[in-house]
Amino acid sequence: MPIHNIIMYLCVMYSSALIKGTLKTIVLKLLSETEKMYGYEITQKVKELTGSKIVITEGALYPMLHQLEAEGIVTTETVNIGKRIRKYYTLTQTGNERAKEKIYEFADFINTMNILLDLKPNIKYV
């Protein structure tokens, strides 16, 4: 997997500059739809939903999850899985609101880009 050696914030198909600002929105959206998720699950879910077009790397995911936890947007609970511990992330009350804001903001952004680049709009607000 040589590509992982090159770019940290990585997606397979899109340029990293394009994806960088949307990472948080993606994670917040996923967490708002599921009660709780662990790190590996998040990466796999994104891969699955986008048909591997977007892949969240570990190097970007975990620092962001810890930052969200410090900001009170997510809380964690730990579950023992045999010899190891699994940490589940859940959105808090403020986290839910933040998720809605972020998703709305991004959808609005895409609409604006549609107008700007004259693409045929195919976006629905959440």
Place this chain on the structure above:
Amino acid sequence: MFSLTEEQIAFIENDIKVRGITSPDLSIDLLDHICCVIENELDGYRNFDTVYQETLLLFGEKGLKEIQDETNRLLTFKHYYIMNSTMKISGYISSLMILSGAFFKFNHWPGANVLMLVGVFLLTVLFLPLLFILKFKESAESNRSVALSITGFVAAFLICIGIFFKIMHWPGAQFMIISGGVLLLLGYLPIYFISIYKNTTNKLNSTATVILIIAGVSLLSTETWISGIPRTTSDSFWRGVTESNDLLNFSIQENDKRYEKVAKQLSTDSSSRKSESILQLKSATDELMTYTKKMKAFLISKTEGISEAEAEKIKLDALRTAGGGGLPDILFGEPSSPYSAKQLQNKIESYKQVVEKIAPSTDLNRLNTGNFMMYGKEVSWEQSNFDQLPIALIIFNIIRIELGIIATESAALNQI
């Protein structure tokens, strides 16, 4: 799907530690993540080690440590921004306050000391520690720059706190300033010098900084040396002060004896006009002497931070280390101050009028309050006795004035 054995999990857990992950919170996440990946990738063909090595590649060139660094950066970024702006603002405010405080002091405007105090206080408790923390974080890579920021901070802190103590007349100020200066010259500068010559970029700038620091510390220490009068001179000055004070007490006693003598004479040979004059002279002298005595106690209590009752009993020798900051305000502008140079001058003038009425031919030159020639410049009586002088000299001048009063009283007694 395969399941990892306990040994394999323990191996990964240990390897994460070895690769520099110190945060237990993050290592839980990483351990579970790596285990998940391996369990999904393992098949009958490849062994654990190969898959593990492949999995590590997921974490990029710099590996696991990079994730921890990135996490720390994200977590501290918010604080960093707040600290950075607090540091800048407190720096601007405190330097502005100190500058305007110095300007106020120079012009004898009220409030100079408060401005300087708050300024220095802000500088020492807010600006310097923040500067240190931020510099320290920035310089965390090399040992030399860590040593540089520690010595720099301690030296600057000592000097600032020392100046603050000096303004407040607290003990230990001199020691702190001197040790701060020594640390700056012998600790900070050598390290700084080495780092310049290891680091060739911007040599001119850094050399200029070194020269400025040396010049600053030298100026600071010359100031201390100048204010520290040579021992022999200062010893004879203090002998003069204490002896003048003894002479004053002796003269007061002598005058009291004369009053007793005169009182005895008057009881036998009563002349009402004479006894009235003597009573008038005594009460006028007592009033003026009470004022000067209280004024001394008040000024000492202000500069030494003790009560007036304690100040009355203080040994003059104990004023050796006193500074006398803040007195010009009290003696000159401040309307709320109960004692002022102008008030003392008025009291002396009215005392002179009383004496002149009782004993017209008494020599009043000892109580001259007119202008005074100093270095070819005419200086007012108030200025020559009180302005810009340390407390010790002001007390000495008041003792001189008191001696003049007692001598005049004695001369007047002879006339009656």
